[in-house]
Structure formats: C-alpha cells, structure tokens
Amino acid sequence: MESSHYRKALRKQTQRLKTKIKGTLKTLVARLPLLSGILQNRFVRGLFLSAYQSRYALSGLTLTAVMLVLGIRNLDQHSPIQASLAGNQDVTLDAFPIQIPHLRYGFALDTFQVTEGSIQPNEFLGSLLQEHGLSSVEIQELVQNAEGIFDIKSLRTGKPYTFLAKAGKEKPDYFIYEPNVYVYYVFDLNGKSVKRVERPVQKKWKTALGKIETSLWNAMTEQGLDYALAAKMEDALQWSVDFHHLQKGDRFQLLYEQEYINGRPVGIGQVYVAHYQTGDNEFYSIWYDENKELQGYYDLEGRPMNKGFLKAPVKFSRISSRFNPSRLHPILKRRRPHLGTDYAAPYGTPIMAVGNGVVVEARYSRGGGNMIKIKHNETYSTRYLHMQKFASGIRAGTTVKQGQIIGYVGSTGLATGPHVHFEFLKNGHAVDHTKLSFPPPDPLPESELPKFFELRDQYMKILNGGS
Ligand SMILES: [Zn+2]
Missing domain, CATH: 2.70.70.10 (Glucose Permease (Domain IIA))
Structure with missing residues (x-):
C-alpha cells in the first residue's frame, strides 16, 4: 500500500521534471539565434530549479543535463543556427557548471577541506581534537557542553569521523562522529556546541519466502536477503523452532519492515509475521504491540510464544x-x-x-x-x-x-x-x-483478542500477496 503511494508520487515527480526539462529545451532552442551572455544564466537557472525539486531524480537529471549539452553540441554542428552561435565567442557550452553540491551531514562538502578517518584503538576524543589543533581549554569547554548529548567514552574503534575546515583555514570548524548509519554527532569547534542528528529512516513492508536446500544462510543469501533477517526470524520463533535441526525442504515466510536511509537499505526493522514449516509441523509467530505491556510474539490463537523455554541457550551454534x-x-x-x-x-x-x-x-x-x-x-x-x-x-x-x-x-x-x-x-x-513438550499457555485476555485477530488477518493478507 505504502509502496504504491511512493511509486505514484515518484512517477508524478518524474513527469513534472520531464515537462520542465522539455520546456527549458524548447525555450533554449527557440532563443538560440538571439542568445548572448544570458543564455548561460537562463539555462543554468532552469536546470537548478528543476534539480532542487526532487532529490530522487538528481542522478537522472544530471544524466539528462549531460545529454542536453551533447544534444546542443550536435545541433551546433549540423544546423543553420551554427553560424550565429559560432560567432559568439563568449558562449562556451562545455563550461556550464552542472554540478550539484555534495551534501553530507547537512554541509555542502565542496566548500570545505574534508579530512576523514576512523577511530583508532586507544584513541580518545581529546587526543584526536588536539592533533587537529584544538587547545586543551577548548577541548574541555567542548566536552563540558557535550554532557547529556554525547558520552565521550562512547567513541568506538573503527567508527568513521570527519573534520571540516573552511577553505584556507588551518584549524577545523566542525568535527563529525558517526557511530552508526542512523545517527551522527556534529561538534561545532568554534561555538563549542554539540548536536545529535538522527537520519530520517524510511520503512517499507516487505515479504520474503524461502525453502531450505542446504542451509538457512544459503536460503537467505541466494535470494539477496539480508542475513540479519535470519536472526530476526530466530528471535520470533525461538520458542517453537529448533534452529539446530533445520531440515531440507523446510519453508519459511516472513512479513517484516525494511529500513532505508536516503533510499539505501540499512537494516531490518520489526518482523511482524514469521511462518515456519518443517515436515507436518507449522509455526506462526505474530508480533503484537497494541498494548505495550503485552507486546510480544503470539501464535495464531493469540497464545504467547515466549512462555516455557527457549529451544537452545545460544544462537548460531x-x-x-x-x-x-x-x-x-x-x-x-x-x-x-x-x-x-x-x-x-x-x-x-x-x-x-x-x-x-x-x-x-x-x-x-x-x-x-x-x-x-x-x-x-x-x-x-x-x-x-x-x-x-x-x-x-x-x-x-x-x-x-x-x-x-x-x-x-x-x-x-x-x-x-x-x-x-x-x-x-x-x-x-x-x-x-x-x-520435552509443555502444555500450551493461556491466550491474550478477552479484551485484547479482537484487536489481535484483526491485525493477524491484516498481516496474513499482506503475507499471502494481498494488500
Ligand atoms: Zn557436555
């Protein structure tokens, strides 16, 4: 449901852009004989206006822009307009600055000197900042202001950082630390302030199904599924399925949330339904969190999955x-x-x-x-x-x-x-x-069951291809 909305919106955007570009091209061609210095400005402005309307279409737009330039150069060689253009010494089509600023951490990186690195073993925030020219008084002020926002002891070996210095400056203006793809910290080294920035995560429902031929790992990766999904499936079914005894021919089916940042898949969110079939046994685990106190996995009848005992004390063994x-x-x-x-x-x-x-x-x-x-x-x-x-x-x-x-x-x-x-x-x-087998536990209270069944039926419909 969500994805079709998204696609529709994207199609609309693309259509709008196409019209815009066509318009720009028409105007351009119509005015070619009259063009002088304003050609460049007008053309560039038109492109940039379109460009900023949709970040999704950026790469497509860049391509279109390049093709546009090539097209005009072609025109230049074979059309009667050639003469009037050729006479115009100050119009150099190749010099059009069709460059989209490279944004990261909210900064236009092109306007900074960028120094990137990753935290080394036994490296501390203080020593790192000192190496980049900050005095111990400055560092102390920064650390004080970071209190409650960033724990300086949380720096982890291998995690990436970036220093940004305005052109011509020796001392950096910003330090950015990125502990994971979901969040980063910006240290303003002049204002001595720290802020935490969470990247917006887009979530999309996805379904997956597979059959075990050799191993769960193979069944997952052969379909291009993130293996993290296997761990989440095990989380959902750990009370019912013994993942040490997967059989050839076992089948699984999942309804889950895929997380994206800027259109790039970054992780697996909640698994809503995990279905596992082994021999004549079939298990369903359904996520329920309408009531925070009862949040967890339940079977088709609303009986909690987590009663009793885990099948094993270690995962992936x-x-x-x-x-x-x-x-x-x-x-x-x-x-x-x-x-x-x-x-x-x-x-x-x-x-x-x-x-x-x-x-x-x-x-x-x-x-x-x-x-x-x-x-x-x-x-x-x-x-x-x-x-x-x-x-x-x-x-x-x-x-x-x-x-x-x-x-x-x-x-x-x-x-x-x-x-x-x-x-x-x-x-x-x-x-x-x-x-061992244990008697089944009691289901959710009567007051919760109708809500649970409604959700269950909704999920099952999506899982089985409806929407
Ligand atoms: Zn033993």
Missing part, C-alpha cells in the same frame, strides 16, 4: 554432543552418561537463560568450569557449564529473564573446545530437553 545416558567420554575415554546437550560456538558467544528464573549457583567447579544453575520454578532448573566468564551482574540470587545474557561460551573445566554444556533438570533429574 551447532549441537556437538547430544543427551546420551551411555556415552563414551571424549577426555576420560570411558563410559560416562552425557546428561546434557553440548552446543559448540566460538569463544565469547553470549549464553542466554532459556527461561525466567533465579540464579541459584554461579561458581567454578573442576569438571564444569564456570557454571551457572538457574531455578525456573518448583519443577524445572537448567545448568550451563564451561563458560569463559559470567555476564556482569550475574551471581547467586540474581533474577534473570528469558533470553537474558548470563555468560559467554568458553572451555573452562573439562572441555575439549569452546562449547556450552546445557542441562535441563526436571525435579532434580537431568532430562533430554529436545524431547
């Missing part, structure tokens, strides 16, 4: 060893039951609590290394072993929420490589959590 009561231990080389599931993942991968609960143990043990035990309720507890380290603030007694990061993958204790050994305890006994 693989199961390296399954629950097996009579396994041959890889280090001890003798039969020893494996009472958990091992998820192999790179060092430092975040480990999440699979459900709400309270940390009852966070300690080091010789076999399990850094381990955490969470009590979820009277029946269920979970354990996470071999962590590199605990997440900050996690200790015995800490209340944790489902999906909260509690630590990071490591190989402390008896472990051959980085992985998390995950145990699911039912009434104190380890069980294979990949085989």
Whole structure:
C-alpha cells in the first residue's frame, strides 16, 4: 500500500521534471539565434530549479543535463543556427557548471577541506581534537557542553569521523562522529556546541519466502536477503523452532519492515509475521504491540510464544554432543552418561537463560568450569557449564529473564573446545530437553483478542500477496 503511494508520487515527480526539462529545451532552442551572455544564466537557472525539486531524480537529471549539452553540441554542428552561435565567442557550452553540491551531514562538502578517518584503538576524543589543533581549554569547554548529548567514552574503534575546515583555514570548524548509519554527532569547534542528528529512516513492508536446500544462510543469501533477517526470524520463533535441526525442504515466510536511509537499505526493522514449516509441523509467530505491556510474539490463537523455554541457550551454534545416558567420554575415554546437550560456538558467544528464573549457583567447579544453575520454578532448573566468564551482574540470587545474557561460551573445566554444556533438570533429574513438550499457555485476555485477530488477518493478507 505504502509502496504504491511512493511509486505514484515518484512517477508524478518524474513527469513534472520531464515537462520542465522539455520546456527549458524548447525555450533554449527557440532563443538560440538571439542568445548572448544570458543564455548561460537562463539555462543554468532552469536546470537548478528543476534539480532542487526532487532529490530522487538528481542522478537522472544530471544524466539528462549531460545529454542536453551533447544534444546542443550536435545541433551546433549540423544546423543553420551554427553560424550565429559560432560567432559568439563568449558562449562556451562545455563550461556550464552542472554540478550539484555534495551534501553530507547537512554541509555542502565542496566548500570545505574534508579530512576523514576512523577511530583508532586507544584513541580518545581529546587526543584526536588536539592533533587537529584544538587547545586543551577548548577541548574541555567542548566536552563540558557535550554532557547529556554525547558520552565521550562512547567513541568506538573503527567508527568513521570527519573534520571540516573552511577553505584556507588551518584549524577545523566542525568535527563529525558517526557511530552508526542512523545517527551522527556534529561538534561545532568554534561555538563549542554539540548536536545529535538522527537520519530520517524510511520503512517499507516487505515479504520474503524461502525453502531450505542446504542451509538457512544459503536460503537467505541466494535470494539477496539480508542475513540479519535470519536472526530476526530466530528471535520470533525461538520458542517453537529448533534452529539446530533445520531440515531440507523446510519453508519459511516472513512479513517484516525494511529500513532505508536516503533510499539505501540499512537494516531490518520489526518482523511482524514469521511462518515456519518443517515436515507436518507449522509455526506462526505474530508480533503484537497494541498494548505495550503485552507486546510480544503470539501464535495464531493469540497464545504467547515466549512462555516455557527457549529451544537452545545460544544462537548460531551447532549441537556437538547430544543427551546420551551411555556415552563414551571424549577426555576420560570411558563410559560416562552425557546428561546434557553440548552446543559448540566460538569463544565469547553470549549464553542466554532459556527461561525466567533465579540464579541459584554461579561458581567454578573442576569438571564444569564456570557454571551457572538457574531455578525456573518448583519443577524445572537448567545448568550451563564451561563458560569463559559470567555476564556482569550475574551471581547467586540474581533474577534473570528469558533470553537474558548470563555468560559467554568458553572451555573452562573439562572441555575439549569452546562449547556450552546445557542441562535441563526436571525435579532434580537431568532430562533430554529436545524431547520435552509443555502444555500450551493461556491466550491474550478477552479484551485484547479482537484487536489481535484483526491485525493477524491484516498481516496474513499482506503475507499471502494481498494488500
Ligand atoms: Zn557436555
């Protein structure tokens, strides 16, 4: 719906521009014999007027302008107008300044000396500004004025910055820091002020569908889909679909928001519907946020998806060893039951609590290394072993929420490589959590359901090709 509006508006704009350019050309040709010095002004003014009307059409316009010039040069060679033009020594068509100012961060960059760089390891705002000629008194004033707007400790290695100096000046006038595509900070080095500028984000609804032939990654990238979409799909379905067991032939379908800045895709916004089909099982996860307190994913009947437990404590990992009561231990080389599931993942991968609960143990043990035990309720507890380290603030007694990061993958204790050994305890006994199923939770309250169903039906219509 939104996109057709957009297209219509764009078509209109383009049509208007075409008419304008045609008009300009007609006027130009009609007046060619009479042209003197005013030709240049008139032509340029006409072009610039059109140019500023639509930034979408800028590139097209530049092209048209170039073609126009070429066309006139052609005319110059083959038409009777040639004589009158040729006699006019001061008209040089090649010299038309058809240049659109290069705008960035709200500045016409062409009018500045531009110095670009990226934050180096252990580089600080102070040292960077000092290198560019600011005194420590000036820096202090700037830092003071930045308080509440920009945290100078938030400078990150690798992020781009730009210094702008007016022509002929040694000291820069502006410093611009860009932590991500959505926002940048402009430091006025003369006025010693700082402002935060958010780039306007355009959002468009998109649908995607795919079939797993080899991997989810392939299914996504083969269609030119952003792989970030896979993570968002996993977020939406993490309670229902075990992303470690994707099968060949599985299908997915998504309704989501694509974010654009200046027409360039920059990221994935909200996923509204995620649909996953594996064998005879089908899962729908629908985003509902009409009521902020109940915001989250729900199934087709309005039952919350996030009740129960996550299917796995780490994303993008693989199961390296399954629950097996009579396994041959890889280090001890003798039969020893494996009472958990091992998820192999790179060092430092975040480990999440699979459900709400309270940390009852966070300690080091010789076999399990850094381990955490969470009590979820009277029946269920979970354990996470071999962590590199605990997440900050996690200790015995800490209340944790489902999906909260509690630590990071490591190989402390008896472990051959980085992985998390995950145990699911039912009434104190380890069980294979990949085989567990839980009773369905209650749906949204009666007062919310009509709104939910209305949204659901709207989304499904879009997802299935309607509008
Ligand atoms: Zn294990």
